[in-house]
Amino acid sequence: MRATPARIAEYRSARRARLLSTRVNAVLATIIRRLLQTVVVMLVMSALVFVGIYLVGDPISMLASPEATEAQRDAIRASLGLDLPLWRQYLVFMGQAVQGDFGNSFLTGEPAMRLILQRAPATLELAITAMLLSVLIGVPLGIRAGLKPQAVSSRAIMTGSVLGFSLPNFWVGLMLIMVFAVTLGWVPASGRGQTVAIGSLNLSIFTVSGWLSLALPAITIAMAKCATIIRVTRAATRESLPMDYIKFARAKGLSERRVLGVHLLKNILIPIVTVAGLEFGQVVAFAVVTETVFSWPGMGKLLIDSIINLDRPVVVAYLLLIVFFLVMLNLVVDIIYTVLDPRVRLEGRR
Amino acid sequence: MSQADIVKPAIAAARKPEGPWRRFFVDFFASKLAVVGLILLTVTVVAAVFAPWIAPQNPFDIGNLDIMDSKLPPGSESGDGTMRYLLGTDGQARDLFSAILYGLRTSLMVAGISVFFAFAIGATVGLIAAYFGGKLDALLMRIVDIQLSFPAILVALMLLAILGKGVDKVIIALIVVQWAYFARAARGAALVERNKEYVEAARCMSLSWWRVLWRHLLPNCMPPLIVIATIDLAHAIALEATLSFLGVGVPVTEPSLGMLISNGFEFLLSGRYWISFFPGIALAIAIIGINLVGDHLRDVLNPRNAN
Numbered sequence: 061m062r063a064t065p066a067r068i069a070e071y072r073s074a075r076r077a078r079l080l081s082t083r084v085n086a087v088l089a090t091i092i093r094r095l096l097q098t099v100v101v102m103l104v105m106s107a108l109v110f111v112g113i114y115l116v117g118d119p120i121s122m123l124a125s126p127e128a129t130e131a132q133r134d135a136i137r138a139s140l141g142l143d144l145p146l147w148r149q150y151l152v153f154m155g156q157a158v159q160g161d162f163g164n165s166f167l168t169g170e171p172a173m174r175l176i177l178q179r180a181p182a183t184l185e186l187a188i189t190a191m192l193l194s195v196l197i198g199v200p201l202g203i204r205a206g207l208k209p210q211a212v213s214s215r216a217i218m219t220g221s222v223l224g225f226s227l228p229n230f231w232v233g234l235m236l237i238m239v240f241a242v243t244l245g246w247v248p249a250s251g252r253g254q255t256v257a258i259g260s261l262n263l264s265i266f267t268v269s270g271w272l273s274l275a276l277p278a279i280t281i282a283m284a285k286c287a288t289i290i291r292v293t294r295a296a297t298r299e300s301l302p303m304d305y306i307k308f309a310r311a312k313g314l315s316e317r318r319v320l321g322v323h324l325l326k327n328i329l330i331p332i333v334t335v336a337g338l339e340f341g342q343v344v345a346f347a348v349v350t351e352t353v354f355s356w357p358g359m360g361k362l363l364i365d366s367i368i369n370l371d372r373p374v375v376v377a378y379l380l381l382i383v384f385f386l387v388m389l390n391l392v393v394d395i396i397y398t399v400l401d402p403r404v405r406l407e408g409r410r
Numbered sequence: 411m412s413q414a415d416i417v418k419p420a421i422a423a424a425r426k427p428e429g430p431w432r433r434f435f436v437d438f439f440a441s442k443l444a445v446v447g448l449i450l451l452t453v454t455v456v457a458a459v460f461a462p463w464i465a466p467q468n469p470f471d472i473g474n475l476d477i478m479d480s481k482l483p484p485g486s487e488s489g490d491g492t493m494r495y496l497l498g499t500d501g502q503a504r505d506l507f508s509a510i511l512y513g514l515r516t517s518l519m520v521a522g523i524s525v526f527f528a529f530a531i532g533a534t535v536g537l538i539a540a541y542f543g544g545k546l547d548a549l550l551m552r553i554v555d556i557q558l559s560f561p562a563i564l565v566a567l568m569l570l571a572i573l574g575k576g577v578d579k580v581i582i583a584l585i586v587v588q589w590a591y592f593a594r595a596a597r598g599a600a601l602v603e604r605n606k607e608y609v610e611a612a613r614c615m616s617l618s619w620w621r622v623l624w625r626h627l628l629p630n631c632m633p634p635l636i637v638i639a640t641i642d643l644a645h646a647i648a649l650e651a652t653l654s655f656l657g658v659g660v661p662v663t664e665p666s667l668g669m670l671i672s673n674g675f676e677f678l679l680s681g682r683y684w685i686s687f688f689p690g691i692a693l694a695i696a697i698i699g700i701n702l703v704g705d706h707l708r709d710v711l712n713p714r715n716a717n
Contacts, residue, residue, distance in 0.1 A: 101556060112572040226701045228648040230655050231671060231690040238683050249679055345561040349652055353675075364656055367571045375571055382564065390559055 087395060094394070098387045105383045106157070106376075110150050113372050157380070163373035165366075172377040176359055182252060183351070183358030185263055187343040189274055190281035195336055198286040202293025203320060203328075209298065217290060224287035229346070233280040233353040240276060247272045250355035277354040281346070285339050292335045296328035303327075330401045337393035341386045437710045447702025454696040458514040465508035466493055470663075484684050498684040500673060506684065509670055510692045516666040518696070520577060521646035524584035529639050531585065532592025537623050537631065539593070540600035551597065554590045562587045562649060570658045580659050584646050595638050599631035633711035640704030644697045651693055667693045 128136075137143045141152055156163070162172045205214040241249035253269035263270070300306060301324075309323045348360035355361070359378060366374040439445055457464060484498040484506075497506040539550040557565065566583040573579040603609060604627070612626045651668030653659035655675075660666050665673070667689045674685025 109568065112568075222701060222705070223698070226644055226648070226697045227694055228651050228655075228668075228690075228697070230652055231686075231693065234671065234675065234678060234686050234690065238678055238687070242679060242681055242683075342561045345564040348563060348567065349656065352656055363567070364658070367567065367658060379564075379568055383560070386560060 083398075087398060090398075091391065091395065094391045098384075098391070101387055102380070102384060106154065106380055107150065109376055109379050110153060111146065113376055114146065114149065153376075162377035162380070165374050166371045167366075167369055167374075172373040173381070175374060176362060176378050176381060179357060179359045179362050181263060182356060183344060183347045183360060186274065186277055186281070186350070186356060186358060187340060187347060190278040190285065190343055191336060191340050193278055193282040194285035194289050194339075195332070197282065198289025199293050199325075199332060201286075202290040203297050203324070205290065206294040206297025206301070207320075209294075218294070221287035221290045224283045229280060229284045230349050230353050232283055233277070233350060236276050236280055237353070247275050249276075252357060273354075277350050277356055280353070281343055281350055285343060288335060288339055289332065292331050293328060296331045297324065300324055300327050330397065333400060334393055334397050337389065337396065341389045344385065345382060434710060438706065441706045441709075443702055444706030447699045447706070450695050450699025451703055454514060454692070454699060455518065457511055458518045461508075461511035461515050465505075465511045466496075467505040467508045469504035469509040469512055483682075484688075497688045500670070500685045501677060506670075506688055509665070510667065510689050513665055513667040513670050513689060514692055514696065516577070516660060516664050517647055517650060517668070517693070520581055520584065520650045520660070520666065521643055524581045524588065524646050524650075525639055525643050527581075527585045528588035528642070529592050529635065532589040532594075533596040533628065533631070533635055535589070536593040536596025536598075537600050537627055540597045540604055541619065541623055541627065547597075550593070554593050557590045558594070562645075563652065566649060566653055567656075567658065570653065575658065575661050577660050577664055580650055580653060583653070584649060587649065588642055588646065591638055591642060592635060595634050596631055599634050600627055603627055603630050637704060637708045637711055640700060640707055644700040644704065647693065647697055647700075 134143070141149060144152070153163070160173065164170060165172050165175055168175070201217050205217045208214050237249045240246050248269075251273055253271070253273035254267040255270060256263055256267060305323060305327075306319060309319045314323075344359075346360075347356075347358055348363055350356065351358045351361040352364055359382075362374065363378045365371075366378070462468070482495055482499045484496065486498065487494050493505070495505050495507070497510070500506055500509060535550055535554075539547040566587050569583040569586055570579060573582065608630075609622065609626060612622045617626075650659060650666060651671070654666050654668030655672040657672065660669060662669070670689035671686045671693070674682070674687075674689070677685050
């Protein structure tokens with residue numbers, strides 16, 4: 061049989077389809093296994109958080125007025141189910157939790173999960189902006205530092221990244237407020253600015269005052285995350301540069317721009333996407349700090365207020381939600397990683 | 411080329427300092443950045459340890475404070491003209507320089523103790539996992555994996571939400587957050603060492619397993635653990651400051667640097683920058699110093715770089 065171009069193309073597409081189907085199966089198997097693991101982790105975490113939080117202190121002392129009689133206290137205790145043994149309380153809690161009911165906030169009486177989800181858009185908006193910002197700044201700087209590791213500019217970049225890495229982020233935020241909000245007065249020091257409601261979501265990114273409010277917190281987070289992205293990009297660049305495909309692309313006479321922007325970038329993207337994905341989870345969790353500094357009304361600020369006010373249902377609901385989010389994020393990052401890098405074999409991994 | 415030119419480098423090479431300690435110090439002091447880091451670190455440690463003797467004022471003795479002197483800018487004189495506030499005063503009229511020295515004490519103590527215990531627990535777990543292997547190893551490392559997949563700040567917050575405020579509680583939270591790093595590193599190092607002859611020899615002498623672990627395996631796994639301990643010390647200082655800033659860390663009676671920064675936060679917006687600024691600088695000096703030392707220690711202690 062002669063190898064006509066049509067036949068070659070046919071053969072190739074058949075091979076690709078075969079490879080793809082085994083990969084899809086492997087990915088599916090991984091997803092199912094990981095989801096089962098997630099259930100186990102969630103059960104363990106919920107038990108730990110529940111037992112931990114519910115063993116300490118007495119919420120009645122906060123709920124009942126100081127003059128309440130012992131009978132009144134008992135009535136409140138019974139109405140909240142707090143008179144049951146701990147394991148019964150946990151089962152009741154889990155029974156309601158799987159139906160999406162995480163109890164009501166002790167402070168406002170609203171469902172805890174609804175309180176948290178109302179705050180979620182603000183946090184996600186901030187986290188996504190910050191992450192995009194750090195990738196957009198970090199990748200070019202990292203490539204630059206990887207190309208000429210000995211150059212003065214590269215050393216400056218790396219020293220800067222050590223600073224971004226090690227300085228406490230909340231203090232960086234405070235200093236940015238001091239310079240840009242207090243001294244220069246360019247941006248507001250706190251709040252979200254004007255928000256626009258898109259459906260049930262309130263977003264800041266569609267107004268000028270929203271962007272001005274978003275700028276400082278996003279830059280603060282980006283300063284820390286940028287450092288990680290720079291380090292990963294630099295390491296990947298240094299690893300990829302001596303590879304044959306780069307030499308070949310150069311030998312073909314491609315412009316430096318194309319060699320770096322297409323051939324190199326495509327290959328170093330794998331570790332960058334992985335790290336950026338995992339860092340995104342860190343940013344959402346770390347929002348606790350940034351949101352406190354900038355009084356950004358997100359989930360993290362709610363968590364801190366709830367911890368200080370002993371508002372247990374909100375604390376438990378937030379922790380379970382964020383644990384679920386982080387576990388899912390890890391799974392998604394793993395899948396993206398496999399899709400991007402065909403050399404990774406899922407079966408071999410735990 | 412004369413003969414002397416050839417012989418000189420040869421003599422120099424032959425005189426290259428021998429002995430692991432000597433070589434370590436020569437390698438370490440070869441980097442200017444690391445020496446700068448060591449100086450910064452020494453200054454902060456000395457300042458923290460000798461705070462009661464260096465500080466011009468005991469900032470926690472209410473009798474010393476004159477409320478008329480509160481929120482004075484850096485360099486101003488106290489109302490009764492007896493002392494000069496080098497870095498200004500805070501909202502409670504404490505001399506900021508003295509408060510920083512005492513705060514540094516709390517910060518370094520909390521970080522140091524927590525790293526010490528995290529090191530001890532983590533190294534033990536890691537060595538046991540590597541030495542015995544099998545199901546125990548799988549179980550222990552699974553726990554480490556799961557814990558490390560959660561951000562440190564979140565784990566610490568969760569624990570403090572349960573435990574409440576206090577220096578001891580912050581230390582416990584920091585130990586729980588950090589032990590897993592040591593466990594992973596110790597296991598990695600011990601897996602390599604486990605199959606070497608000296609371990610086999612120790613086993614042949616039918617020494618008890620903890621003696622093999624403690625006296626033979628551990629000393630050879632130290633270099634990577636020391637590097638992690640240094641970097642982790644900086645991490646612990648930053649984390650403690652963050653927790654105290656959030657108001658869930660150390661109590662008001664023992665303010666750490668994070669607490670001082672947090673106290674200054676409310677005055678920052680009215681332009682009184684120094685109350686937050688200077689404690690932050692002290693924090694930065696401590697953290698950068700430790701990081702510079704740790705970064706270079708990594709290069710010096712890495713056996714792959716030894717020539």
